[in-house]
Amino acid sequence: MESDIKMDRILGIDLGTTNSVMSIVENGEAIVLSNKRGERLTPSVVAFGKNDEILVGKAAKNQAVLNSERTVMSIKRKMGTEELIEIGSRKYTPQEISAQILMKLKEDAEEYFNEKIDKAVITVPAYFNDNQRQATKEAGRIAGFDVLRIINEPTSAALAYGVNKNENQIILIYDLGGGTFDVSILEIGDGIFEVKSTAGNNKLGGDDFDKQLRDWVLKNYKSKNGIDLFGDIMAIQKLNEEIEKVKIELSDYERTELNIPFITADENGPKHLNMEINRSDFEDLIQEYIEETIHLTDKAIKDANLTKDSIEKVIMVGGSTRIPLVQREIEKFIGKEITKGINPDECVAIGAAIQASILSGERKGMVLVDVTPLSLGIEIEGGIFIPIIERNSTIPTSASKLFTTIADFQKSVEIKIFQGERIRCSDNISLGQFQLTGIRAAKKGEPRVEVNFIIDVDGILQVTAKDLDSFKKQKIIISNPTSLSEDKINKIIDEARKNRKIDLEYIEKEEIKRKFDSEYQTLINLFNENIEEIDINLKKEVQTFIKEIEKKSKNFNIEEFQEYFNNLEFLIGELKAINSFEKEEVEAL
């Protein structure tokens, strides 16, 4: 009987700075869905081919070195800003780029289940402001999702952690991802996941660590070799890719080696980068960032009216929490061992899927009670910020403010809305402004207009105004510079659909390129390993080939590459032949 009522599947999506993860509840259990390539983590990388064909995920990441100008990474850090991403002649909003990632996930999930999935719960950092939340919701819409809810990442992780636990406890979620840091304190029990406080910095994460490490490497390289690689985009791209690997290795090993052959070339020929990096070097570089996260953790505990001792569980979320220094510092600060057994990459998406099942009514007796991370208010005379809804207020929530005129027969009032904790409005985030018009002609101070601020369950602000003299309700449209209009969104959706068709055709070609990339790497490795044994003619041939590829890769053309591919296979064959011949010889002796 019950199975006859088929519920729509709702996708839980952790739209991360570096990686995105999707999860869905199947038979009451949240599972992580693999993408088409069989990976549980899809890199949040979007690349545009020459004809605006779009690549997303590992495929985009793999070609980043060859196509750096048309590859977009860490778009999440630009969400909610006015910054546009220029790809050729076309300019994209951050929403559109994020939408591409979401579309890819949607497509892969649909293929997995062989049915349409158009509902989603998307996570955002708890410390995301209104503009960033709006932008994320818009990205979801552009991708063709009905975004049922925007939920906070640490809260989502808490949901994944506490879903089958009955005891009452106070937990701290320390979420250090690729681009953002959040810390949230929750009290869970009786099915209620109640956020007590949240703090964070949405411009602090693993990307910053990479950058610090990269700059350190570049500086060292310069002092040792006298070569400045800072302006060399190609070299930087190569380095970026390796730096992340080095960072990850340093979580497991005390020291590691950074090896990038052919990082650049000068009149004396190709240059290689070879450097040993100690964990302590890396730790020195990121110490300051970690201290900032500890400071924010302290703030969250104070905001929750708690002490460190009352924290019963410390849960680490986000890839960057694998860094031993991070774990050490937080354990030292709280005075408690961190709770193990939670997958820091996947728990946010799993929480989103669980939230989806709460919203669909599939899961009963559980609810998330979240807060707004930043105070919300208006500007008064002198550019002073007056909060109307305080930070850490349980959402949804609302508050009203009475406005009046300051001049006789004034017909309109301008209201500027801000979000943040600073006293001066200019230090806070502007959410836009609006004009209250149609105020009745009267002496100053007489008309009364009530403006109502509502923060909905997604943490997104809505404003309405009521003229208390006429009881006429006014609808307010906040002119938010980063928010897209309804028309614009629809236009983008159409466009994205069109591009999507091209994308699908492109994927086949892209597979060839991916194979090419990996084979090309094999060639380089073989070449470097056997450089002594290779005869002069073959050496020259390979070097010419590499040079050509490096040059070509800036104007990446897939058709040409098919040709190169054959050549590549041939060269690899030749190199392998040397290798095996040598080995045979050794055996013969």
Added chain:
Amino acid sequence: MRIAEDFYNILGVNFQASTNDIKKAYRRLMLKYHPDVTNERISIEKFENVVKAYKVLSDSSKREEYNKIYHINFFSTQTQVKQSQTMKPQESSPEDKKSSFFDRFNFRFLHRLKDKKDDEIDDTFFKVPKELLNINPITLKEQFTQSTNKYVRSEALKSLVIQCGRKSFRFIEKGLEDHSKEVKEVSIRAIGKLKIRQGLLNLSILFNNSGPQLKRIIVQTIGNLEFSKANDLLIQYCYDDDEEVRLEAVKAVKRFKLYSYIPKIKGLVYDRNPEIKHLVKSMLKEHANS
């Protein structure tokens, strides 16, 4: 600031509720009113109220402050409960004199009574403060039956009467047996206000066992009942031993224009009290004219 809601009532807990009780109640309500789990639009408002109430009552210092502002310290403080267990409940123990909302209210009321022309019916008697009307009846019943403070009992009963109407008769009856005059008065007036026919019997019994002050109140109330049985009683009370009671009864007869009964009280033209004499005489004159 608006002070319309009663936080205890919103959470459905009593004033003695422990922090844990409050948390449990809050969580239960979250599962009911959170927009994620209900589609009712009205629930958002309820949700916000629950949150507001919980934020205050879950924080001991905020709760204390709230109790102070809303004058419910008699109900809530734990020490009060302990004291009542160790001390003999006294009609006018020093505790009763604490400046509470009820105290002040009662004082105001008594004060007003003195100033008032006696023949005016006190309509404002049941005007209890708004916030009291928002208290959960279950809590009120608890307070009414358990409190050692007569003012608390009487205010709780008033609130019950207003909130529950005739359904509160059980408690009104109980109030008539209360050892405090104040509570008895509430019960008497409640019977009058709600025009409870059954209550007439209770009142006549109480009348016979009461002092002049309560008798006067009973007379005032009975006159208001407009049942023929009530009129019979009223005429009977016109011959009460107490001068004040007699005067009250005669006034009631005049006020309710019970002219058909006037012949029955004409003997009072010879009453010692000049006011009674005068009143009865004038009524007889009017009756003769009509």
